[in-house]
Amino acid sequence: MVGNGEVFRLNSPSTATTATATLLFTSDIHGHIFPTDYRGPGERNLGLAKLATVIRAERERDPSLLLLDNGDLIQGTPFMYHYAKYDRQGEHPAARALNFLRYDAAVPGNHEFNYGLDLFRQVAADSDCPWLSANIVGRDGEPAFGKPYLVRETEEGVRIAILGLTTHYVPNWEHPDNITGLAFEDALSSARRWVAHIRATEKPDAVVVCYHGGFERDLETGEETEPQTGENQGFAMCRELEGVDVLLTGHQHRTLAGELHGVTIAQPGSAGQAIAKVRIEFERDEAGNWSVAAKRAEIIEADDATPADPELLAMFAEDERKTQEWLDQPIGKAEGNMAIPDPFAARLADHAFTEFVNRVQMETTGAAVSCAAIFTDEARGFGERITMRDIVSNYIYPNTLKVLLLSGRDIKAGLEKSACYFMLEEGDGDGRQVRICPAYLAPKPQHFNYDMWEGIEYELDISRPEGQRVVKLNQGGKPLDPDGAYEVVMNSYRSGGGGNFDMFRGKPVVREVPTDMTEIMADYISARKTIRATCDGNWKVTY
Known part of the structure; x- marks a missing residue:
């Protein structure tokens, strides 16, 4: 296996014996930046502008938190459609939003390819953060969009690895011209290889899998809830993968937070209606080695009391004006x-x-x-x-x-x-x-x-x-x-x-x-x- 991830260190290691890492996680935003569904007037409790307010508040509590997106970001609203089909001027709006909110990484979803590979590559190039997907590979067999994972090191010296995966069912939906030169490896098999690679070479203290896919079985009973096509493999990942601490999921537009087979799981719905938050607590032993002491996932919903971030709205005001004019x-x-x-x-x-x-x-x-x-x-x-x-x-x-x-x-x-x-x-x-x-x-x-x-x-x-x-x-x-x-x-x-x-x-x-x-x-x-x-x-x- 060739290649590794990006490693970030916030500060020099401290002598602390405990540490906490916070992950914030969006998924299936589907182009919703403004708090509107574009069907009629009135503000809705959705969109990145509202979640930006949540992100700001969480950063005040923990400036070193990790902010991740799990895909299906660039398609789904007239706002994104208008840019893709009629505008194409300047940086892609999705990349501008990622950059403004200082995302640490994003994972491509199946809808990232709807407007063609050239547009998605533009989004990736315009983004300050890496797009991670270990199982989407090019003709050379290597991850097609650069790094398959990243490693973040906290000021206490805790190492957290983030592995990106995308449902490998994409070729069953997407036009072949939109994914030319790409192969979609089985996400579960790819995760097994890459997690082992990360554990062996990076020596992380926690492994987080960010998977644009969902669960194929009932989380309580284990009964199959859909045909076993491989579209969703989250249940199998929690049950079969060794060395995974957190599984962040999407694709199914569910709102989930809990634990499955010892793995902390989360899924924050769709359209920016909510954001997932995961806190991992670590303890250091006498030899100086860190271990996970506790984990907890929760969902933070945007509601009437969540104002849309005025700076983000102002950034996209002209894009929104052109979209609304076109819609009418x-x-x-x-x-x-x-x-x-x-x-x-x-x-x-x-x-x-x-x-x-x-x-x-x-x-x-x-x-x-x-x-x-x-x-x-x-x-x-x-x-x-x-x-x-x-x-x-x-x-x-x-x-x-x-x-x-x-x-x-x-x-x-x-x-x-x-x-x-x-x-x-x-x-x-x-x-x-x-x-x-x-x-x-x-x-x-x-x-x-x-x-x-x-x-x-x-x-x-x-x-x-x-x-x-x-x-x-x-x-x-x-x-x-x-x-x-x-x-x-x-x-x-x-x-x-x-x-x-x-x-x-x-x-x-x-x-x-x-x-x-x-x-x-x-x-x-x-x-x-x-x-x-x-x-x-x-x-x-x-x-």
Whole structure:
């Protein structure tokens, strides 16, 4: 194994017999610097500007604390989208924020690659702190973004190693052009090698793993909570890795703080709604060797009493002004009702907004069949006047489009997978009620993994067992041929099997459109000036 980490010493070692180290940790900020969700007016309890106030207060208590970010920083808001697609002037906003807040290190998440490798390399180059990921390697087999870890030495002489890791599932979601020349090694295996290397060569007093990934099992029972794809390996890391004191996680947007198999764990949610704090206490023996005496993790949430940092807001004021101006640009008008007052109801039967998205995908690619999702419960569809804010609020991911060649059997399997989104439970005197399956709500909401289709006619009977719920599947009034070949357009995430749609993974790609779907929708509406709500009722859910 070639290469090592960066070593920092704050001051000359002291003769103290006890020491304390503080870690502050953000993850899955998803571009939220300002305390806004960009959907409407009003301040929200989120964003780096609010967390900056927390960071300042914690630094007053411990000026030598370590500040770390765990990835998915540069994508997720119109603010970051506008820079990536229309601005590109000066230092990247994410790097400017890292530098202003004096982060010690950052770890790339899966969404760091959404806008292409050149942009991420710009972010890394603009950042004063290193980006750590031991398991993302280049063609030479070495860590692709420089140092895989760093070692920080406190004024008492305590050595703390920070190892960065990224979920190796990235190639299953990302467009190959965005990760050219990179390989994603198994995160657990890589951690095992690097932790052993760090322990042997750096002789740290504590090892912290900063992993952009989450937990694949229930933290209390150990039961599997998701298919064992390797996307999340946090439970296995706590159980199997030797020499790890703290595991900082992300990716799942959970809020966690505790201990698992003797390893202190933390995960601070998403969008800058909270920050994790870990304190490690050390004792020194008569021989002068330090050992961990105690560890504790906690979550500090941003709330109404947390003011946004005025200096950080001022730094990005012009960027925000340009973003808001762009968001309020009128794109066109809608005739008819395309609003989504109830996202759950819009997933139970064909809806004009979902049909619109599917129609755009079909007309753009020429495919006869399409599937799309209502990504979040915050999606509200279109009103009469459509702006860029409406588009990016509903279509929040930078997906492109791919047309796959699927069999009728593949399509049915995809529908059966989507049908697992629903479950039935006994109601209060009104018979059974359809509900969302808990697996789609925890550990994080996964409404984006329920697809609705156009170009076929189908019916899902939720009263039937999973895997047997597609009770009707036609095209043009005739049953779909299980062995027939059909061109189906879907977003780039789903085409790679994202969301455990394994039936789509590796299928022939007939053609693809590399343009961001939000741009496609904006251009589609701008060219027509007025779009009309249609809903052919080609599918429904029964129970």
